[in-house]
Amino acid sequence: MRPPLFVALGDSLTEGVGDRTGGGWRGWAALLAPSLCAGPVRFTNLAESGAQTRDVLERQLPAALALRPDLVSVVVGVNDTLRRTFDIRDVAARLDQVYAACTGQGALLLTACLPDPGGMLGLPGALARPLARRQRAVNTVVHALSDRYGAAHLHACEGDWTGDRAMWSADRLHPGEPGHRQLAVRFHALLTERGAATGPAPSPEPDSPAPTRWESLCWLATAGTGWVARRCTDLLPQLLSLAADEIRHRARGTTVRLDLRTTTAVSAALAALSTGERRPGAA
Template identity: 40%
Template structure:
């Protein structure tokens, strides 16, 4: 069956899938018993697999920003000639001092237009309010919220212009349940990744793509992390990560705080 043929029931049978993006796209938060990460990509690939396993590649990596997707990941994705591409990226941009919505827009538009020109069904995400699952001081919360709003505005406009399927995490059922998040409250847990995969599968079903194996929300196959593991992660990974990212975001938050004290210009 070629990529232009359809399943017997009149639905398009997807044969290839690629995931681009950052650490969430890479599967962080959904550890496997033997090591490594699973995440939304393999879960969605399993949902799309019928009599044959979907050809799947994940070109994402931790720390990736929108520019990384354009310059590094896009060529790898296009070489695969995927029928479906999932893009999860942008949060790392919001945490940096050189945050630039217009540059992000140019990079995302380039990525989406190139994939669409290759005949790929493109799926994107717009982000939720991280402050609802990750406690932050007021100034930091406002700083991050304003940047997420700007990022979502870019994603909305590009998604509308190129008719991509866009998964709104703020409206995703269960997205704000603590069980949907890993210990760091920044990456989805196994359940969270399953919610993402289910959401993307629904977007593909709306585009007449076959979903032979609907995504289950019953967690299985992942490695369970106990209390000791949570504490160890916080000490070894969590606090150093917050310190590195805080050095970029805190100055911006302080400027917001200062403006709130000074008031608007007369």
């Protein structure tokens, strides 16, 4: 009998950014893999920094399906919210196709909802709230589709860990080693409840010292600044427009209209999937 195969799809979170070991990144998925059973486990990480739902659908998914995995994690969507082209209907359509393809091969699906990037970065309210709406929209879609496809779903946007600064790396967007270990422990608990993990839980204790303040500042001044710039440049003009809209509605006391607009868009996106409607360009 072949050892089980775990394939991880997604963006920098799953790639392991924030949990450096040796000459590269490790991350929660690599920490989780050895704990799936008492024997050997095969593990392939296809996640890439900066990946959006389109990248997962068009590049990572075909490679994953060719391997015929037993367990597939799909954690993606934050980078979509940081783009001016963000459309929740496109995100929903792509995720639906990815989930359907993985479960269609008999793989167990592992998913998660995530904290909003504006809140984690500590942006001013007028800038943070539009990003928070986008991330809530993505999380709502992920919740609904995870239920539809029987995924083991982690509510990673909830819990005290999101506000614990010790869990996060210098950029405040990616977990540090303690945060990645926390994710691995929580994913393992979910899979154990499903009977899909039989090995001992990953250790929550870091095996490397936390980066010094100087090391963190150096990272932010070099790689970290580049990381943020590459992902947010095309969003900035639109984000300023969204912030201005936020301020106007707040002054009029009509912020609820913005929330309602997002809720309506999410409902329409999920309804379109139920009727088989495909957004142009979704894939």
